[in-house]
Amino acid sequence: MLRVGVLQLDVQVGNREANFIRVKEWVERSWVPSKLPTAIVLPELWDTGYTLEKANMLASVEGNETASFLGELARKYGVWFIGGSTLAKTERGVTNRAQVIDPQGKLIAFYDKVHLFPLMEEDKYLVAGDRDCIFDWEGVSAGCVICYDLRFCEWMRCYALKGVKPLFIGAEWPSARAKHWEILLKARAIENQVFVISCNRCGVTTENTFDGRSLVVDPWGEVLLDAGSKEGLYFVDIDPDKVLEARTKVPVFKDRVPALYDYITMI
Numbered sequence: 001m002l003r004v005g006v007l008q009l010d011v012q013v014g015n016r017e018a019n020f021i022r023v024k025e026w027v028e029r030s031w032v033p034s035k036l037p038t039a040i041v042l043p044e045l046w047d048t049g050y051t052l053e054k055a056n057m058l059a060s061v062e063g064n065e066t067a068s069f070l071g072e073l074a075r076k077y078g079v080w081f082i083g084g085s086t087l088a089k090t091e092r093g094v095t096n097r098a099q100v101i102d103p104q105g106k107l108i109a110f111y112d113k114v115h116l117f118p119l120m121e122e123d124k125y126l127v128a129g130d131r132d133c134i135f136d137w138e139g140v141s142a143g144c145v146i147c148y149d150l151r152f153c154e155w156m157r158c159y160a161l162k163g164v165k166p167l168f169i170g171a172e173w174p175s176a177r178a179k180h181w182e183i184l185l186k187a188r189a190i191e192n193q194v195f196v197i198s199c200n201r202c203g204v205t206t207e208n209t210f211d212g213r214s215l216v217v218d219p220w221g222e223v224l225l226d227a228g229s230k231e232g233l234y235f236v237d238i239d240p241d242k243v244l245e246a247r248t249k250v251p252v253f254k255d256r257v258p259a260l261y262d263y264i265t266m267i
């Protein structure tokens, strides 16, 4: 068994210090020591929110400022931080970068958002990533993606085909499309027979309202955790063996006919 903590945050736009303080407070307030290895998940752009016209100014080099803040907290509590994202200044431009920090405080993997969301002008201010992010989480192959990536079933399938069992998704998904959010999270879990562990932001900005509704969905599509709409740190335990159980009972991966699916890579 593994433990997941979903830190559903009301992100303060453009104010990294305030978000750092808030995250620290939630972890201090809600932490319950456990023998289970634990990962805390954060929302997309949890430290600055969407104020992308200032992306260049707000981004830290390779996202290092945010990684070192999380690293310190990870070491103090012996916890993983997986996903969420920060603005990272790279040689190619600014990316929307999810970070994976181990309990020793080391950044062991990162993911630059591949599908940039035009409705929030990501395509105007950011550069896209060009690779997946798969890492070992306490002996389990895990992956992470960001928000709009959820709409690309081919991308999620790639992760599942590479053996990922829990898929982490940090998001700032507005309530205007809340129905899509819930349905897609469940669909991605069912079709890939994986755990989908999501963390959305909550609260209101000048441009959008966010319902939260961070969900943890098991490989059967059952919702193990629904964080509702309030800020908080919510915990749930997952059993990665459920992936094999689902795939044994409903042998989707055995019954695939990839030779007929070639068109996906051709168009």
Ligand SMILES: NC(=O)CCC(=O)C(=O)O
Pocket (backbone or CB within 6 Å): 044, 117, 120, 146, 147, 148, 149, 151, 171, 172, 173, 174, 177, 180
């Ligand atoms: N931040 C995002 O990628 C938002 C994606 C979104 O809202 C959608 O509908 O897709």
